[in-house]
Amino acid sequence: MSYGAYIPRYRIKLEDIAAVWGADAASIKKGLKVNEKSVPGLDEDAITIAVEAARNAVKRGNIDTSRVGAIYTGSESHPYAVKPTSTIVAAAIGAEPVLTAADYEFACKAGTAAIQTCMGLVVAGMIDIGVAIGADVSQGAPGDALEYTAAAGGAAYVIGSSDLAAIIEDTYSFTTDTPDFWRREGMLYPEHGGRFTGDPGYFKHVTSAAKGLMEKIGSKPSDYDYAVFHQPNGKFPERAAGMLGFSFEQIKAGLVVPMLGNTYSGSCMIGLAAILDQAKEGDRIFMTAFGSGAGSDAFSITVTDKIEDIRNNAPKVQELLADPIYLDYANYAKHKGKIRV
Amino acid sequence: MTVARFWRKIPHRYNLIGTHCTTCGEYYFPPRQMCPSCRRDGKIESYQFEGKGEVVTYTVIHTAAKGYANQVPYNLAIIKLDEGPSLTGQVICEPKELEIGTRVRPVFRKLGEESEKGMIYYGTKFVPE
Numbered sequence: 001m002s003y004g005a006y007i008p009r010y011r012i013k014l015e016d017i018a019a020v021w022g023a024d025a026a027s028i029k030k031g032l033k034v035n036e037k038s039v040p041g042l043d044e045d046a047i048t049i050a051v052e053a054a055r056n057a058v059k060r061g062n063i064d065t066s067r068v069g070a071i072y073t074g075s076e077s078h079p080y081a082v083k084p085t086s087t088i089v090a091a092a093i094g095a096e097p098v099l100t101a102a103d104y105e106f107a108c109k110a111g112t113a114a115i116q117t118c119m120g121l122v123v124a125g126m127i128d129i130g131v132a133i134g135a136d137v138s139q140g141a142p143g144d145a146l147e148y149t150a151a152a153g154g155a156a157y158v159i160g161s162s163d164l165a166a167i168i169e170d171t172y173s174f175t176t177d178t179p180d181f182w183r184r185e186g187m188l189y190p191e192h193g194g195r196f197t198g199d200p201g202y203f204k205h206v207t208s209a210a211k212g213l214m215e216k217i218g219s220k221p222s223d224y225d226y227a228v229f230h231q232p233n234g235k236f237p238e239r240a241a242g243m244l245g246f247s248f249e250q251i252k253a254g255l256v257v258p259m260l261g262n263t264y265s266g267s268c269m270i271g272l273a274a275i276l277d278q279a280k281e282g283d284r285i286f287m288t289a290f291g292s293g294a295g296s297d298a299f300s301i302t303v304t305d306k307i308e309d310i311r312n313n314a315p316k317v318q319e320l321l322a323d324p325i326y327l328d329y330a331n332y333a334k335h336k337g338k339i340r341v
Numbered sequence: 342m343t344v345a346r347f348w349r350k351i352p353h354r355y356n357l358i359g360t361h362c363t364t365c366g367e368y369y370f371p372p373r374q375m376c377p378s379c380r381r382d383g384k385i386e387s388y389q390f391e392g393k394g395e396v397v398t399y400t401v402i403h404t405a406a407k408g409y410a411n412q413v414p415y416n417l418a419i420i421k422l423d424e425g426p427s428l429t430g431q432v433i434c435e436p437k438e439l440e441i442g443t444r445v446r447p448v449f450r451k452l453g454e455e456s457e458k459g460m461i462y463y464g465t466k467f468v469p470e
Binding site for chain 1: 351352355356389411412433448449450451452460461463466
């Protein structure tokens, strides 16, 4: 029914991170295809990002929040280990008290798992409207490869059965026990399997879910005007698109990672928002999210004429990316809580 | 601040819920349960402020209270909401970007936290429009 995104204004250039750790910035930028990444404000976290994204979605679709029957927020950086993010979102958008709410965690695909849950509840007739959110202030240990991309941002989708701006035709998931990335309870930063996160993790799951969905509904890459894949860096989604038969032109509009970084649970969902910001009635969009651990959720989507009515009611992704405030590494470290006072 | 004290203020802090006297048309934030002008003739209803307004005056905090040291320098302003009432709030921007009369809009931010293991307080701050 609607969508909304939120990106903090702060950025750090990869050169500034590389300079601190004695790394070759040009080679890292070329390898990752990322130039800069977003950084949360000193008073921003996954909850404030989830609320701002949800408020933008509500504003864009002029949604009556008393109709919201479910809120699910996916994140790997929920500020509380015990105490839901989603109840705070519910209060902040005026959806209390008659609704169900819970938080999801599945590395970078917790937000698309939330979309699937809302779809199920709407189709089953258990709720009128659901709100699915992916929001993160993702973590990367100082000097680790993840530090060059771990960013902050989120997106929210209002899922219902009428007044649709886009129709989710079908979804398909592919899930296995693949320990490519994890963070243990109480640990500040995640660990990962280095290059193991590539073929057995990202590419196996993304391509399997994408092929599975296209086989299920009888579609092919050329049927789609746009495609978006999880964006841990700029290289992986380009390669996954090529493996599946999608062109660079199809993924270009949703490829936000070069100027944003990897917003984890927000990554694919912000990419989809960037596509919806410019898609026309009848356009078809193919989306595949990936979460380490590991799994992929694929979606086939068709845009309706209602998109034109609501599109300009809230900030577009490119507007949220514009006018950044650049931080040096010391201030970035303060913003991320790496320096504690 | 105790948990109960914060919890009672959630509607005001998250969504700027105040009150409105339908008899005289006055708006109140924080909310008043009785209109001081109309007294018993006043009819009070709940009212959600949009949160847009302008800076009446402000100060730049350089010596912060406990828990806010990492934010200095930051702006604390009295903001006159478009409906009339004034409130004190933080305006997120460089001090040099702020002037008396600057138009502001609300944003949802972390207001503070009890301690590293205590509850986190959320609510409304402002940014230049």
